[in-house]
Amino acid sequence: MEKILQSLNKAQKNAAQHIDGPLLILAGAGSGKTKTITSRLAYLLSLGIDPASTLTLTFTNKAANEMRDRALGMIENVSYPPLLCTFHKFGLLYLKFHIEKLGRRNNFVVIDTDDKKRIIKSFGVELSAGLIASEISRYKNNLIDPQMALEKAEQEQYKKIARIYAQYENYLADNNLVDFDDLLALPYKILDTFEEEAIALSERYRYIMVDEYQDTNDLQYKLLQKICTTHNNICVVGDDDQSIYGWRGANIKNILDFSSSFADTKVVKLEDNYRSTTKILKAANELIEHNRGRIGKILNSTKGAGSDIEVLESSDENQEASSVARKIKKLIEAGVNPRNIAVLYRINALSRSLEEGLNRTGIAYNMVGGVKFYERTEVKDLISYLRIVANLNDDFSFKRIINRPKRGLGKVTIDKIIKSAYDAKQSIFEYLSYNQDNLETLVSKKCASALNEFIQNIQTLGEVASSASYNVIDKLEELFGVKAYYAQLPDALERVSNIDEFFGLYRDVIKQNPQMSVDDFLNELALQSDQDTINEENISIMSIHAAKGLEFDHLFVIGLEEGFFPLIGDGSDIEEERRLGYVAITRAKEALTLSYSQSRFYKGRRTELGKSRFLNEAGVCEGSLRLEKTTSFRKGDLVRHKIFGIGRVVEVARVKREFKLKINFSGTLRDILATFVEKV
C-alpha cells in the first residue's frame, strides 16, 4: 500500500487516498493525472475493495489500456480484473445484457458515422446527409426523441429533419442496428425507465472513476448520475482548460459545475507540471488566462527554464514546410530520436504542404488520423459481408455488396428487387431466397441467375460461420473474390494490403477468442480506433485534437494565423480555440516552435493572412524571440505566373516584409512579388 503512494506528491496522494464521496481532480496538463487515478484504483483494490465493484470510464481504448496496465502493475494479485473501458464499450456491454428490455434482440450490430449517412441518404432526402446525421446525433445526446423533435421544431426544415429522424430510428430498429449515440442513449433509456435497473447497476459498481471529464456531454453526465443512484462515489479527473470537443456536444459546464451537481464534493487541484520547461509553461499560462469561463489554475514548473520559444515566420506554406523540415533534419542529425518530435496543425488541410516539405527533405513521418483503416471502401465491403453473415436481414449491408464485386446487377435490377422485397414486407435476403425460382419474371435471365448464385453463396458462408467463425475469411474470398476484384482496380497495391491486413486481424482475433461470434467481432471492431499506430521510428504529424494526451520533446505548431488558428467560422468558439492553443503548447517538453505564414493556398485560392492573436496572448511575439524570415525562391528557379506563364528567377530581393523576384519570361524581365508565382 505504501509502495503505491510513495512516488506521489502531496496533492496526488490526497486525491488517491480519497475513498467515499464525490471527488473532482482538476489536473493541469502534465500534472501526473493518469498516475494519480491509476494509483487511486490500485489503492482502493489494496484496501480490499472488490475489483468487480469498480468501474473506470475513459474516452479512448488507448487510455483504458494504458490505465489498466499501470494499475495492475502496482498490485500483485487481483482476484478479478477491474472494468476499465470506454463509455461506448460500457454501453455496448450493458446493451448486450439488457437491450431485451427495450424489446430488441441482442445480436444487434454497431454502425459507424459513414453507415449512418448512407442510411439517411437512402431515404432520398434533399438536405445534406451529414447535416441531418449531426442533427440526429445532437437530439440523441440531448435525449430528444423524434416526437419531441417534431414538436419543438419551428422552421419547416427542422420539422423535416425530425421526420427523417423518426424514419431513421425505425430503420435501425427494423434492421437491429445501433449507432454510436445509441450505445449511450439506449442504456440511459433503460436505466431511466426501470428504476430497479438503475439501482441494480449502481449497487454493482460502487466506485466510479471518469477520465477526461471535461469532454463529457449531457448524456454521459446523466448516465453517470444513474450509475451513482445509490451512492455518490464518483471520482472524475479533468482539466477545464483542455476541453476541446465542445463542437461535438461536450459540455464544459459538466466540469465547471461538478461541485454543485454532486453534493459535498472534495476538490483536489494538481498544478505541478512534470512535463514542460518554465518558458513553455509561462506561454501556456499566459495564453489560457485570456479565457473567462474557467475554474482557474496555474501550472508550476518543476523543470528548468529551458530554451526560448521560437517563432517562425514564412511567406507561404511551402516555405514554412521547408523551414520546419530543415529544423527537424538538424535535430535528427544532432541525435534527437525522431519519435520525440512532432508537428501539429489546427486543420488537416495543412498537412499536405507539410508532407511535401518533409518528403523533399527526406524525413520519414507518421501521420496520425486521416482516413481510418476500417473506413476504407474495401474494408467496409468486407465488413458488410460479415454483417450479412451475422444478420441476414441487414438490408443496409446487403445493398452495399449486392453488386460488389460487380456481378452484372445494375441500378434498375436492384431497385426492382428492393421494391418487391419492400412490398412483400421481407428483407431483401428473405425475398430473394423465397423467390429463387421465379426471379426471371421480375428481372432478366442473366440477373436472375447472378442473384441466385449470390444468395446461395451467402447461405454457404452463413453455414461456415455458424460452424467455425475462423474459416469465414477463406470461404468469403473463395466465394466472392473481393480481394481478387480489388487486385485489378487502381490502387490495387494499397487496397489488397488493406484487405490482407483485415483478414489477418480477423484471424488473430478469432484465434485468441475462438468462441467469438462474427457479430461480436464486428462490434469490437466498430469501437476500435487506430490512434495507437504511432510508429516508433518516425516523427509524428497530426491535428491538435489527435495530439491530446501525448507529449514530445521537440514540438512544432504550424499555421498560427488569424482565421486558421484561431479558426474563424460559424460555430467557432474563441475560448475553445484558445484551449486548443493551450493543449498544443503543453504537448511540448523541451523545445517549442510556433510558426505562421503570411499567406496560404487554401480552397483553390491564395489568401493573405495576419499572424494569430494567440502569439501575442502567449507573450511570445515581442521580446527575446528570434524572428526568422526567408524565402524558398532561389536564383535560377523555374516559376509559373498566372498571366505571364513560365519564367526563370534571375534575382531575389527583399522589400519590407515581402520578397520581390526579378523573373525572365521568355526574354522579358519583370519584377514580381514572390506570392504571385509558384515553383514548377
Add this chain to the structure above:
DNA sequence: TGGGTCACGGTTTTT
C-alpha cells in the same frame, strides 16, 4: 452498366 464530365463545397472527430 459504367465511364466521362461538370458543378459544388470544403473545421476540428477519442466512439
Add this chain to the structure above:
DNA sequence: CCGTGACCCA
C-alpha cells in the same frame, strides 16, 4: 486545388 456526387450517353 481536389474529392465527391449527380447526370448523361454509348
